[in-house]
Amino acid sequence: xxxxxxxxxxxxxxxxxxxxxxxxxxxxxxxxxxxxxxxxxxxxxxxxxxxxxxxxxxxxxxxxxxxxxxxxxxxxxxxxxxxxxxxxxxxxxxxxxxxxxxxxxxxxxxxxxxxxxxxxxxxxxxxxxxxxxxxxxxxxxxxxxxxxxxxxxxxxxxxxxxxxxxxxxxxxxxxxxxxxxxxxxxxxxxxxxxxxxxxxxxxxxxxxxxxxxxxxxxxxxxxxxxxxxxxxxxxxxxxxxxxxxxxxxxxxxxxxxxxxxxxxxxxxxxxxxxxxxxxxxxxxxxxxxxxxxxxxxxxxxxxxxxxxxxxxxxxxxxxxxxxxxxxxxxxxxxxxxxxxxxxxxxxxxxxxxxxxxxxxxxxxxxxxxxxxxxxxxxxxxxxxxxxxxxxxxxxxxxxxxxxxxxxxxxxxxxxxxxxxxxxxxxxxxxxxxxxxxxxxxxxxxxxxxxxxxxxxxxxxxxxxxxxxxxxxxxxxxxxxxxxxxxxxxxxxxxxxxxxxxxxxxxxxxxxxxxxxxxxxxxxxxxxxxxxxxxxxxxxxxxxxxxxxxxxxxxxxxxxxxxxxxxxxxxxxxxxxxxxxxxxxxxxxxxxxxxxxxxxxxxxxxxxxxxxxxxxxxxxxxxxxxxxxxxxxxxxxxxxxxxxxxxxxxxxxxxxxxxxxxxxxxxxxxxxxxxxxxxxxxxxxxxxxxxxxxxxxxxxxxxxxxxxxxxxxxxxxxxxxxxxxxxxxxxxxxxxxxxxxxxxxxxxxxxxxxxxxxxxxxxxxxxxxxxxxxxxxxxxxxxxxxxxxxxxxxxxxxxxxxxxxxxxxxxxxxxxxxxxxxxxxxxxxxxxxxxxxxxxxxxxxxxxxxxxxxxxxxxxxxx
Numbered sequence: 001x002x003x004x005x006x007x008x009x010x011x012x013x014x015x016x017x018x019x020x021x022x023x024x025x026x027x028x029x030x031x032x033x034x035x036x037x038x039x040x041x042x043x044x045x046x047x048x049x050x051x052x053x054x055x056x057x058x059x060x061x062x063x064x065x066x067x068x069x070x071x072x073x074x075x076x077x078x079x080x081x082x083x084x085x086x087x088x089x090x091x092x093x094x095x096x097x098x099x100x101x102x103x104x105x106x107x108x109x110x111x112x113x114x115x116x117x118x119x120x121x122x123x124x125x126x127x128x129x130x131x132x133x134x135x136x137x138x139x140x141x142x143x144x145x146x147x148x149x150x151x152x153x154x155x156x157x158x159x160x161x162x163x164x165x166x167x168x169x170x171x172x173x174x175x176x177x178x179x180x181x182x183x184x185x186x187x188x189x190x191x192x193x194x195x196x197x198x199x200x201x202x203x204x205x206x207x208x209x210x211x212x213x214x215x216x217x218x219x220x221x222x223x224x225x226x227x228x229x230x231x232x233x234x235x236x237x238x239x240x241x242x243x244x245x246x247x248x249x250x251x252x253x254x255x256x257x258x259x260x261x262x263x264x265x266x267x268x269x270x271x272x273x274x275x276x277x278x279x280x281x282x283x284x285x286x287x288x289x290x291x292x293x294x295x296x297x298x299x300x301x302x303x304x305x306x307x308x309x310x311x312x313x314x315x316x317x318x319x320x321x322x323x324x325x326x327x328x329x330x331x332x333x334x335x336x337x338x339x340x341x342x343x344x345x346x347x348x349x350x351x352x353x354x355x356x357x358x359x360x361x362x363x364x365x366x367x368x369x370x371x372x373x374x375x376x377x378x379x380x381x382x383x384x385x386x387x388x389x390x391x392x393x394x395x396x397x398x399x400x401x402x403x404x405x406x407x408x409x410x411x412x413x414x415x416x417x418x419x420x421x422x423x424x425x426x427x428x429x430x431x432x433x434x435x436x437x438x439x440x441x442x443x444x445x446x447x448x449x450x451x452x453x454x455x456x457x458x459x460x461x462x463x464x465x466x467x468x469x470x471x472x473x474x475x476x477x478x479x480x481x482x483x484x485x486x487x488x489x490x491x492x493x494x495x496x497x498x499x500x501x502x503x504x505x506x507x508x509x510x511x512x513x514x515x516x517x518x519x520x521x522x523x524x525x526x527x528x529x530x531x532x533x534x535x536x537x538x539x540x541x542x543x544x545x546x547x548x549x550x551x552x553x554x555x556x557x558x559x560x561x562x563x564x565x566x567x568x569x570x571x572x573x574x575x576x577x578x579x580x581x582x583x584x585x586x587x588x589x590x591x592x593x594x595x596x597x598x599x600x601x602x603x604x605x606x607x608x609x610x611x612x613x614x615x616x617x618x619x620x621x622x623x624x625x626x627x628x629x630x631x632x633x634x635x636x637x638x639x640x641x642x643x644x645x646x647x648x649x650x651x652x653x654x655x656x657x658x659x660x661x662x663x664x665x666x667x668x669x670x671x672x673x674x675x676x677x678x679x680x681x682x683x684x685x686x687x688x689x690x691x692x693x694x695x696x697x698x699x700x701x702x703x704x705x706x707x708x709x710x711x712x713x714x715x716x717x718x719x720x721x722x723x724x725x726x727x728x729x730x731x732x733x734x735x736x737x738x739x740x741x742x743x744x745x746x747x748x749x750x751x752x753x754x755x756x757x758x759x760x761x762x763x764x765x766x767x768x769x770x771x772x773x774x775x776x777x778x779x780x781x782x783x784x785x786x787x788x789x790x791x792x793x794x795x796x797x798x799x800x801x802x803x804x805x806x807x808x809x810x811x812x813x814x815x816x817x818x819x820x821x822x823x824x825x826x827x828x829x830x831x832x833x834x835x836x837x838x839x840x841x842x843x844x845x846x847x848x849x850x851x852x853x854x855x856x857x858x859x860x861x862x
Contacts, residue, residue, distance in 0.1 A: 005078040007036075007050035010058065014072035015466070016045045017148035018105040020134035022089050023176040024066050030171070032057050035084035040092040040147035042526070044102040050081055068105060068135065068308070072469070072495070089177060092147035101492060101525045104140050104148070106462050107252050107418065109310040109344035111136035113174060118346050119353070124163065127231065127354065129347040130188050130412065134178040136308070140465060140500075141253045141418050142180065146524055150179045154413040161186035184230070188412035190347065192233035195401045227409075234347075234354050237408045238373055241351075245405040246270050248382050248396055252345055253418030253461050253500075254389035255382025255396050257404060258284075260374055267328035267378060273403045275385060277719030280332035282312045282339040282420065284379040286352035286372040291340050293325040293375060294318060300425045300453055309462030310344035311421040327376060334715070334723075336730045339422060341379070344462075347410075351377070381419055386506050388513040391417040416520055417513065418464060418500045422457040426817065456837040457811060458485070464500035465521060468835050468845060471593040475855045478518075478529040479848030480542040482580065482607075482840040484721065486510070488518055489844040490527045491852050496590060497525060498836055498845050505541035514545075531574045531855060533847035535583070537608035543577075550575040576851045580607030581618045581807065582627045584838075586846025588804035589624065591835045595853055597623045598802040598831075599794050601787055601819075603809035604839070605702030605722075606645065614638070616700025616807070617753065619790055621798060624853035631751035631790055633704065634658075637695035639685040644695075648706035648724045649677055649716040653685050654695070655707045656763070659756035671711065671766050701783070701809045704755060708779050711762055712772045722808065728776050729812045736777040739785050749797075753786055780815050788822040795828060804831045806846075808839035 012021070017040050025038040025047060034051035049057065062071050110118075114131045117123040125131045132138070142154040150156060160168060164183055167175040175181045182188065228236060237247055244266040246259045257274065259266040261283045270281075285291045288302060295315035297305070305313050314337045318325070332338040343349045352372040382400055383389045390396045391414040396407060456463075472494055479489040486502040499517050503510050521527070534546035550573055578586070584607075585600030600620040609615035610629070617633030636654050638644040644651045653673070657664045668674055668682055688694040702725055709715045709724035714731065718724050740758035744751050758779070765775050791803050803823060810816045810832065820830050836842035 006052070006054060006081050007048075007079045008054060008058070009075075009077040009079060010047040010049060010061070011044065011073075011075040011077070012047070012061070012071055013044040013074075013102065015068070015070040015103045015105050017102055017146065018139045018143075018179065019068035020066040020176075020178075021045055021069050023134060023171065024064075024069075025061075026087060026089055026171055026176075028057060028060065028064065029087040035087050036082075037084070037088045037090045039090040040102075040149065042102065042146055046093065048079075048082075048084075049087070050084060066135070068108060070103070070466075072103070072467075092149050101527075102146055102148075103467060103495075104143060104146070104465050104524060106309070106464060106466055107139050107141050108136045109308050109342075109462070110346050110349070111308070114346065115349065118349065125183050127350060128184045128187075129190055129234070129345070129350055130180075130182055130410070131346045132178065132180050132182075133174045134176065135174070137178075137180050138252055138412075141414050141416050141461075142412070143524070144415050148179060153179055154415050155180050155182065158182055158187050158412075188410050189229050190233045190408060190410045191227040191229045192236040192406060192408055193227040193397075194406045195404060231354075233408060234350050237406070238351060238354060240406055241377065242373065244269075246273070246403065247406050247408055248390075248400045248404040249347075249351075249379075249408045250393070250396070250410050250414075251347070253414060253416070253420075254391040255400065256379040257382045257400065258351075258380075259378050261327050261331055261376035261378045262374075264328045264330065267330040270378060270380070270403075271330050274380070278333050278723060279720035280335055280337075280339060281330075281378045281380045282341065282422075283327065283331060283376045284341050284343060284348065285376045286343065286349075286374070288342070290372070290375045291315070291342070294321060294327050295338060295340060298425065304423065304425065304454065305340065305342055309421065310341055311423045311462055312339040312341045314339050314422065314424040314457065325375075331378060334727050334730070337424075340376075341420065347408075379420075386504050387509045388503050389417050389419045416500070416517065418461040419458065421460045421462050421464075421501075423454050424457060424811075424813065426453040426455065426813065455811070455816075455832075455834065456841070457839070458501050459487075459498065459836055459841060460501040465497050467495035467497045468591060470494050470496055470590065470849070470852075474852045475531065476527050476529050477531045477533060477848045477852045477855070478527075479583075479844035479846070479851075480532065480534045480546050481844035481847070482535055483537075483540045483542055485837070485839050485841040486514065486542060487836075487841045487844045488514065489848040490518075490521055490525060490529070491848050492525050492527050496845055496848055496852075497521060501841065511541060511545065514542075529573060531576060531851050533576045533578055533851045535608065535843070535847075536577045536579045536610065540608075546575060549573075574855075576847075576854075578847045578850055579610055579627070580843065581609075581615055582620065582622060583843045583846035583850065584806040585620060585622050585627070585804050586624070586850040587836055587842040588806050588831050588833055588846075589622075590845050590849035591833065592804075592831050594802070594804075594831070595624045596802075597621060597798070597800060598804055599791055599798075599800050600627070600804045600806070601791065602807045603701035603805075604807035605700050605706075605809075606698065607700075609699075614696055614698040614700060616698060616702055616809075617704070618699070619751070619794070621794070621800070624850050625857070630749070630794060631753065633699040633701060634745075634752050634754045634756075635697040635699050636703070637689045637692075638698045638703065639688055639695045641694070641696050645703070645706075645718065647717050648703075648710040649673070650685055651703050652707040652710035652716075653682055654689060655704070655755075655759050656711070657686055657689065659759040660763075667763050671763060672713065676713075676716070701807070705809065705812075707759075708762060708776070711759075711766065712775060714772060722811075725809070725812065729780075729814060731773040732777045732780055732814045733771075733773040734777075734814075736774055736781070738774075738778040738781065740778055740782045742782060742786055744790065751790055753790070755782075758782055777814075780812070781818065783815055784818040784822055787819050788826060791823060791828060792826045795826070801827065802829045802831065806833055806838050806842065810838045 032053040036049035038047045145152045167173045393409045477491045483505040487499045489498045534543045581602035584602040600622045602618045619631030621628045705725040709728040715724040715727040740761040743754040
């Protein structure tokens with residue numbers, strides 16, 4: 001590289017605050033004998049540096065950066081020599097105009113060095129539950145504003161003691177300029193409180209594993225709410241959990257509700273109190289060996305569990321666990337997967353390795369000489385049904401008191417609530433040569449969908465607010481997302497910044513969380529959107545919010561120009577409505593930087609269609625300017641609308657009537673529907689199928705999966721979203737290659753996929769008492785085959801060889817793997833979501849990206 005003279009301003013953008021970057025710069029400059037200073041700014045890190053080895057400094061700056069740093073841009077401006085006498089770290093400055101914004105670091109799990117200190121009796125932070133350093137600890141959840149300095153975090157009220165301050169100012173110390181630095185003398189502390197009633201006796205049911213007539217710790221009512229702190233708080237918590245109690249525990253981004261995951265009584269009590277029905281609970285295990293007692297852990301899944309992001313990883317349960325290696329049945333009922341994570345805070349580790357008498361030595365812990373108190377703890381989100389995760393002590397005491405026996409709280413405030421992330425690993429890489437050869441697939445190089453194999457179900461703690469890099473700068477846009485699994489996305493410069501998981505927009509609390517998080521990220525990233533994008537559905541809460549912010553009246557093409565209610569009052573904001581499934585495909589295009597026409601397959605349960613019907617089995621030709629719906633699943637009425645979504649047996653009735661006509665009632669009798677649901681109920685449903693008010697039309701792939709699940713008798717009621725489809729996937733038998741017949745009805749180049757013959761084939765197999773796993777597999781194979789044939793035809797017709805798969809149905813791992821493999825065999829380049837979920841949590845990214853690209857080119861509507 002060319003010389004940069006003897007002095008330069010070096011401007012570094014990206015995730016460079018809160019990751020030890022300034023201490024790293026200080027150390028590197030010292031080693032090279034350079035002088036000047038480094039400081040945080042509102043735009044990243046600013047370095048004024050001079051000396052003979054300046055070229056070497058610039059060359060080494062990025063490759064040797066701290067592991068948590070992510071440099072997105074590095075600018076070097078040569079300057080005349082100044083004559084600095086030393087190199088220093090200066091207080092943060094506002095360098096207006098030098099950098100637009102800086103990227104926030106997500107929260108980071110406790111590092112090995114801090115963990116070693118935690119269990120070392122010679123260390124002053126011995127068993128201190130808030131130990132952290134430059135390389136680990138809270139970041140996003142405690143940051144109020146930038147630059148990332150202690151006064152701008154929720155650690156501001158805690159003044160460092162002399163010992164901590166000395167570490168903070170020592171360039172050779174691991175805590176040099178570590179903003180959350182603290183110890184038991186000057187930092188946050190934990191407190192154990194019982195709820196304002198006596199704890200109840202837990203009576204174990206017959207044959208259940210759990211406590212036997214053990215009374216939970218009981219406190220007199222007059223002392224209820226008076227807590228104990230420090231070590232005693234942790235010991236009380238451990239004792240209560242061991243006795244079968246349920247405890248609300250404050251973590252990094254909110255509260256968990258915890259109990260012993262191997263105790264049937266405790267887990268059933270939690271499920272009953274939380275009214276979670278069959279929705280799986282996540283579990284936290286102390287180490288990998290504990291996870292492997294309950295689950296199969298692949299070589300790809302292990303490093304993900306151990307990563308500094310510490311997500312919940314969906315793992316397959318062990319087929320034949322030992323008698324002492326069983327999770328309570330109620331942890332994940334009717335599901336062959338369970339979500340597991342490892343501890344990610346010092347507090348979590350102390351719950352597992354904090355004995356009642358004496359404390360462990362770290363060597364004993366690492367050598368497994370010290371047994372953990374629990375092989376697994378349920379760690380489910382601390383919230384009331386459909387509300388955001390609770391993050392403040394007062395809110396927890398108010399809302400969670402009816403769910404738990406006690407609280408373990410602390411006094412470090414959470415500024416931004418962040419739920420746990422949930423991910424899964426693909427079973428194999430697309431284009432894997434050995435597997436492809438064995439299955440007759442034409443070998444191809446790895447395709448763009450497969451670099452990481454990590455697929456998000458929920459993207460939040462550890463990942464948010466990491467950006468999605470876009471191919472070039474563009475206007476600032478806000479995508480408001482969908483109503484289920486809501487996220488929002490802001491674009492800034494060459495980045496899209498998806499929010500953490502917000503949740504289902506069904507109540508005021510979630511809307512308030514949406515607005516709080518939006519204002520926070522807008523402020524931190526200094527975003528003033530020129531456009532606001534929402535779903536086409538007029539009834540969505542996110543749509544109504546967008547309309548309210550931009551004015552009630554819409555322009556002819558769904559675009560509104562008005563004074564901004566979300567940013568600078570002098571600026572104008574355009575409002576766009578983007579169709580749901582188009583946005584799904586747009587999210588994949590955003591990740592890959594695609595703007596050209598591609599084939600998009602969007603499969604999910606329900607999304608509002610451009611014709612006013614409920615879409616969900618869609619095949620599109622799309623670019624960032626427009627889309628054309630070229631194919632769909634056949635419309636089938638949903639009797640009772642939302643009622644049919646909650647009770648898939650009603651959807652099954654509609655599909656059977658559509659497929660069999662007059663013979664349907666014979667089939668209802670043969671497969672046991674009359675016995676299960678009553679002949680009169682089915683007759684009543686059949687009478688309302690022709691009313692569009694009572695039975696809206698749906699082309700949803702998710703609804704078809706629901707119907708098949710109900711026909712097989714494995715799930716006739718969704719006690720949580722997606723339960724029927726998940727149950728159907730859980731009985732799939734790998735290796736079965738059979739398919740059911742189906743039809744393509746084509747008219748004027750438009751394709752309607754008709755599964756009627758497949759439905760009849762499923763019923764025939766049921767009547768013949770064939771294995772339900774065999775039937776489920778054939779149905780999945782059929783769905784993948786439909787995609788293969790239609791995408792192949794469209795590829796030839798339009799000379800398109802890129803296909804994007806998105807929508808919640810593609811969270812089905814078997815369906816996704818098989819579909820990708822078949823498309824690759826047809827010579828297609830396949831793209832899938834990897835940076836945001838394929839479900840509705842990815843909608844906001846697609847919305848923002850599509851409109852951003854339109855605005856860049858000057859096209860609003862086409």
